[in-house]
């Protein structure tokens with residue numbers, strides 16, 4: 001058969017038996033090939049026609065490709081500092097469909113079928129670990145839970161060795177909680193799997209801040225006029241850090257309130273107003289986010305007396321009156337009831353969004369898993 005290839009095999013010109021006209025076959029990456037007649041018997045003309053047709057297709061395809069590009073293109077989620085406003089909004093929007101889905105009767109789709117996810121928790125957690133597990137299972141993925149007790153860390157193997165071993169099993173995503181700050185980022189640089197930071201020491205907890213933002217968005221629709229107070233043990237709280245970054249990028253005003261010794265030295269570098277008194281800090285706030293006193297991170301330092309701390313900084317109905325009339329209360333859990341928050345207020349569903357936060361956690365984590373897997377397919381698995 002008479003034939004010729006152009007553009008490194010993307011265009012084939014050929015003649016059919018019993019025809020003198022040149023035919024073209026054009027194949028673009030990841031697309032079905034197109035066959036058509038060039039309408040000419042002259043090879044030089046057929047080449048020109050095919051090349052013109054080919055560049056038209058490339059252009060159209062490029063535009064479509066650009067249109068279908070996600071706003072969030074990363075394959076890891078280790079720091080909120082890495083996210084811009086558009087990316088945060090994109091993740092929040094992608095979570096919306098899962099809020100509805102999680103209320104339906106059958107809570108399972110198989111979009112992550114055949115994908116392997118590891119939950120690697122080197123610090124205690126019930127809420128976050130199960131939230132990721134539920135999210136992964138509802139999307140049809142296989143999830144393997146590794147807790148510190150089963151870990152070879154106890155046998156002297158280093159954490160990074162453990163990660164390399166797990167990486168050899170070809171997982172798609174590793175969800176990592178660990179007391180060391182910055183460890184998720186380190187792991188993401190040595191494994192091929194994607195890494196989601198589920199809390200690294202006092203540093204960051206991106207999915208918690210995203211689920212908090214989603215909870216707030218559901219109540220207020222926008223962030224631009226909101227004033228949000230983040231209160232208590234700011235110094236040791238990864239939740240505070242990630243929330244300050246995410247909520248301020250979304251346009252909310254943030255007040256941080258806590259005893260002086262629990263305000264980080266570099267707090268002035270963050271876009272926040274700083275208070276040491278609840279009365280002043282809560283003034284005109286729409287949301288009051290309480291933090292758990294991180295007892296496990298306050299070692300070798302003096303722990304405040306529960307009664308006197310609660311009197312000054314614990315949130316109860318009386319202190320909540322300093323905020324806006326219908327202000328909402330949030331807490332990432334687990335709570336130290338009677339220490340940083342009044343037990344009755346925490347359970348009061350007319351004021352407290354704490355249960356709502358848990359529900360939003362599953363939706364956010366489903367969206368994050370889906371987005372990250374899609375990005376892997378688009379950008380590295382192809």
Ligand code: NCD
Nearest residue numbers: 127128199205292332333334
């Ligand atoms: C937070 C955490 O572990 O950082 N909790 C959570 O993710 N559910 C907050 C906390 O432990 O205080």
